Amino acid sequence: MVDTRDKKVLELIKRITCGERRALSQAITFSESTRKDHRDIAKGVLSKLNNNNDKTVRIAVTGSPGVGKSTFIESFGLDLINKGLNVAVLAVDPSSVSSGGSILGDKTRMELLSKERRAYIRPSPTKGSLGGTNLRTQEAIILCEAAGFDVILIETVGVGQSETMASQMVDVFCLLLGPSGGDELQGVKRGITEISDLILVNKCDGQLKNIAETTRAEYSKALQFFRRREIDAPSYPKVLTISSIEKSGLRDTWKEIKNLITWRKQSGMFFKIREEQKLTWFHREITNCINLRIENSEKILKKKKELEKKIRKGLTLPLNAAEKLALEIIR
Numbered sequence: 001m002v003d004t005r006d007k008k009v010l011e012l013i014k015r016i017t018c019g020e021r022r023a024l025s026q027a028i029t030f031s032e033s034t035r036k037d038h039r040d041i042a043k044g045v046l047s048k049l050n051n052n053n054d055k056t057v058r059i060a061v062t063g064s065p066g067v068g069k070s071t072f073i074e075s076f077g078l079d080l081i082n083k084g085l086n087v088a089v090l091a092v093d094p095s096s097v098s099s100g101g102s103i104l105g106d107k108t109r110m111e112l113l114s115k116e117r118r119a120y121i122r123p124s125p126t127k128g129s130l131g132g133t134n135l136r137t138q139e140a141i142i143l144c145e146a147a148g149f150d151v152i153l154i155e156t157v158g159v160g161q162s163e164t165m166a167s168q169m170v171d172v173f174c175l176l177l178g179p180s181g182g183d184e185l186q187g188v189k190r191g192i193t194e195i196s197d198l199i200l201v202n203k204c205d206g207q208l209k210n211i212a213e214t215t216r217a218e219y220s221k222a223l224q225f226f227r228r229r230e231i232d233a234p235s236y237p238k239v240l241t242i243s244s245i246e247k248s249g250l251r252d253t254w255k256e257i258k259n260l261i262t263w264r265k266q267s268g269m270f271f272k273i274r275e276e277q278k279l280t281w282f283h284r285e286i287t288n289c290i291n292l293r294i295e296n297s298e299k300i301l302k303k304k305k306e307l308e309k310k311i312r313k314g315l316t317l318p319l320n321a322a323e324k325l326a327l328e329i330i331r
């Protein structure tokens with residue numbers, strides 16, 4: 001049994017590192033699975049791959065539905081491919097995002113990019129995750145890097161928690177906004193703006209151009225009042241105007257991303273961020289392992305139900321019950 005698993009693991013690693021898409025997709029599917037045999041294969045594969053690849057660039061692209069994320073990723077991704085880079089996209093599937101999603105749920109997203117040999121697009125599962133980012137996205141990043149992708153774009157929809165999670169997996173966090181004058185300034189969740197490295201005001205074209213420029217100016221001004229982070233290079237975070245349709249501002253976007261990464265590498269921040277991210281991953285996994293332990297043990301589940309009953313009746317405090325259950329888990 002173990003032999004077959006080991007064989008499968010080695011075979012997958014070989015095929016993934018040769019850049020075989022089907023093997024990559026299969027490994028991501030195993031990683032996302034809740035079946036123990038699948039997870040064991042995924043863990044086997046991941047354990048043997050390099051998770052310290054500092055040559056790759058991991059970028060989050062976030063923003064409300066309709067702001068132009070998939071149009072941006074398609075244009076930006078094609079630009080990067082033209083520079084000779086391999087681009088992987090871990091994308092939100094708009095039809096499965098409950099928070100509004102895209103009204104164009106049935107349209108083919110990133111049609112041109114998906115035809116490129118140097119591109120790989122993988123829709124995120126939304127099960128157990130908000131806006132498409134979850135614990136397994138981290139594993140998909142490592143798998144894509146092993147398959148030879150230089151740039152990993154992670155798309156999320158602006159629903160708070162998924163942004164925080166995405167920011168804990170990427171080197172650069174990009175927030176896409178629409179041209180809306182200053183009115184929206186209050187509306188955009190401050191938390192998201194605070195974790196952004198680049199704010200891209202999209203749709204800076206045609207009649208929207210002036211209003212996009214105003215939005216850029218107002219956000220630039222607002223950013224001056226934000227607390228500087230240790231990881232901020234001088235003059236970052238920055239606000240740029242772009243048009244994903246006219247493909248303007250995309251080169252500048254890449255230039256800014258590269259500048260920021262160079263600064264962070266020279267200052268040691270790049271490695272510090274990735275180290276911290278690994279610890280965050282570890283901490284999330286601890287919680288995940290404990291939850292799995294509870295779910296997979298009838299004895300512990302029974303004890304949990306008993307304690308829940310007692311809590312409802314006011315016979316025990318939640319904190320005491322939690323301690324009792326924790327003792328049961330480590331026993």
Ligand code: GDP
Pocket residue numbers: 063064065066067068069070071072102104202203204205242243244245246
């Ligand atoms: P998403 O939901 O954030 O992925 O947004 P989409 O990429 O699906 O774009 C939503 C709408 O905005 C579509 O009708 C796009 O054609 C339009 N759009 C996207 N980028 C631009 C742009 O740069 N300029 C203009 N004028 N429209 C854009």
